[in-house]
Amino acid sequence: xxxxxxxxxxxGKKQVLNGVDLDIPTGKTVVVMGRSGTGKSxxxxxxxxxxxxxxGSIEVDGQEVVGLREKDLNEVRKRFGVLFQSGALFDSMxxxxxxxxxxxxxTKLPDAEIAKRVAxxxxxxxxxxxxxxxxxxxxxxxxxxxxLARAIAxxxxxxxxxxxxxxxxxxxxxxxxxxxxxxxxxxxVTSIVVTHDMNSAYHVADxxxxxxxxxxxxxxxxxxxxxxSNPMVRxxxxxxxxxxxxx
Amino acid sequence: xxxxxxxxxxxxxxxxxxxxAEVGRxxxxxxxxxxxxxxxxxxxGLVVDQMDHIGVQSLMLVFIVxxxxxxxxxxxxxxxxxNVVPLKFIGSVILRSVIIELGPVLTALIVGGRVGxxxxxxxxTMRVTEQIDALDAMAINPVRYLVVPRVVAAxxxxxxxxxxxxxxxIIGGWxxxxxxxxxxxxxxxxxxxxFFFMKDLWSGLIKAFFFGGIIAWMxxxxxxxxxxxxxxxxxxxxxxxxxxxxxxxxxxxxxxxxLFRFIFAS
Numbered sequence: 001x002x003x004x005x006x007x008x009x010x011x012g013k014k015q016v017l018n019g020v021d022l023d024i025p026t027g028k029t030v031v032v033m034g035r036s037g038t039g040k041s042x043x044x045x046x047x048x049x050x051x052x053x054x055x056g057s058i059e060v061d062g063q064e065v066v067g068l069r070e071k072d073l074n075e076v077r078k079r080f081g082v083l084f085q086s087g088a089l090f091d092s093m094x095x096x097x098x099x100x101x102x103x104x105x106x107t108k109l110p111d112a113e114i115a116k117r118v119a120x121x122x123x124x125x126x127x128x129x130x131x132x133x134x135x136x137x138x139x140x141x142x143x144x145x146x147x148l149a150r151a152i153a154x155x156x157x158x159x160x161x162x163x164x165x166x167x168x169x170x171x172x173x174x175x176x177x178x179x180x181x182x183x184x185x186x187x188x189v190t191s192i193v194v195t196h197d198m199n200s201a202y203h204v205a206d207x208x209x210x211x212x213x214x215x216x217x218x219x220x221x222x223x224x225x226x227x228x229s230n231p232m233v234r235x236x237x238x239x240x241x242x243x244x245x246x247x
Numbered sequence: 248x249x250x251x252x253x254x255x256x257x258x259x260x261x262x263x264x265x266x267x268a269e270v271g272r273x274x275x276x277x278x279x280x281x282x283x284x285x286x287x288x289x290x291x292g293l294v295v296d297q298m299d300h301i302g303v304q305s306l307m308l309v310f311i312v313x314x315x316x317x318x319x320x321x322x323x324x325x326x327x328x329x330n331v332v333p334l335k336f337i338g339s340v341i342l343r344s345v346i347i348e349l350g351p352v353l354t355a356l357i358v359g360g361r362v363g364x365x366x367x368x369x370x371x372t373m374r375v376t377e378q379i380d381a382l383d384a385m386a387i388n389p390v391r392y393l394v395v396p397r398v399v400a401a402x403x404x405x406x407x408x409x410x411x412x413x414x415x416x417i418i419g420g421w422x423x424x425x426x427x428x429x430x431x432x433x434x435x436x437x438x439x440x441x442f443f444f445m446k447d448l449w450s451g452l453i454k455a456f457f458f459g460g461i462i463a464w465m466x467x468x469x470x471x472x473x474x475x476x477x478x479x480x481x482x483x484x485x486x487x488x489x490x491x492x493x494x495x496x497x498x499x500x501x502x503x504x505x506l507f508r509f510i511f512a513s
Binding site: 045048049050070074075077078080082084085086088089090091101102105106150 | 372373376377378380381383384385386387388
């Protein structure tokens with residue numbers, strides 16, 4: 001379980017996160033929604049220690065990660081898989097080398113075992129036999145799926161998805177949504193999905209959280225989000241420029 | 248008038264603070280590289296890849312520049328010796344100017360342009376496309392994985408390239424001497440042997456070792472600090488090359504002073 005309490009961070013003159021409180025229960029998929037620039041990606045980067053908050057607390061399985069030394073932080077990071085918005089694949093490596101990188105760096109598995117694990121994970125995301133391809137020759141959807149295969153290579157307890165469907169066509173978005181769901185069912189992983197794609201959010205979420213002006217202003221199930229009278233949630237779901245959320 | 252002075256003062260103060268902060272950040276990167284050196288060297292395959300990129304792929308450029316550097320040195324020496332110094336000494340002048348100064352410095356400037364730009368552009372692109380964040384997220388330290396192999400490869404390959412550059416430049420000088428200055432091969436070689444001192448060669452190679460580190464660290468530092476998109480990568484690349492070239496020349500003076508006034512003085 002991840003517990004975030006009173007998380008604050010200022011970037012330049014802007015208070016990006018201003019007291020975020022959020023729980024991510026074990027085995028659940030929590031979708032963090034919000035307009036562009038509301039701090040969703042900053043929250044995501046704080047959880048994994050890529051950014052450091054000014055104050056507040058982030059507990060992962062009871063362990064405080066804010067202020068951890070690099071060595072200890074890396075041990076926490078090994079429990080996470082991360083799918084970046086662009087896939088963040090290494091251009092100089094093949095698909096197989098990309099997916100196998102965390103295994104080569106953190107395990108003593110023999111090459112044959114790594115190759116087998118890479119092939120398995122690529123098959124899980126529907127990309128059998130692409131190990132020798134270079135990232136530059138992949139479509140946007142394939143890049144995200146390879147990124148996802150890399151994220152699950154180490155059998156993580158948590159997966160963070162940063163805008164997993166952004167830039168994809170509706171059919172490929174559905175493929176990614178189904179993958180997120182199937183991974184949760186297959187390996188019981190706890191997921192945090194940062195997105196502003198409502199279709200995707202409804203598809204994958206066990207719980208939803210709306211971030212606005214640096215705070216979580218709503219948490220609830222997808223059904224509660226559909227029926228809530230919270231004007232911010234209503235405005236966000238309906239995609240209206242008029243309401244309490246300033247455009 | 249007072250407002251103009253205050254603005255000028257604020258501008259200079261901010262620039263000074265930025266400059267000090269930049270030096271501090273570079274020093275931290277250098278320190279971090281030494282701390283991660285042991286673990287970084289375990290992935291020796293990455294170092295070998297960079298040795299190919301930094302050294303082997305620079306060979307043709309170094310060859311062409313060195314050949315003409317030696318040739319120009321011979322032409323200049325021939326012109327300045329005319330009616331003043333006998334041409335039988337021309338070999339030693341070319342040899343010593345090449346191995347002490349021209350070989351290491353020109354090689355560093357050429358490699359600084361080619362490799363410094365390439366490292367900054369590569370790491371800068373990795374920064375803006377979240378690849379460096381991805382390394383961190385996978386608990387793979389980017390300094391260990393990206394900086395250590397480049398710095399180690401550069402400090403190994405720059406002296407090697409300098410040895411090759413020295414050799415080619417001496418051949419360039421010999422071609423001009425025997426074809427246009429009427430100096431025989433025997434005279435050229437004898438002159439070089441008479442005034443050759445091992446410490447001259449060592450001084451050039453020691454410089455090249457430090458120049459290699461400077462080029463790789465500048466490329467890595469500005470690559471890591473890249474912000475924005477393509478424009479940011481362009482800015483990082485320019486800064487890496489300019490700062491590497493300036494630092495090569497400044498450190499050349501400092502190292503030459505230390506070597507020839509203290510270490511090789513006797």
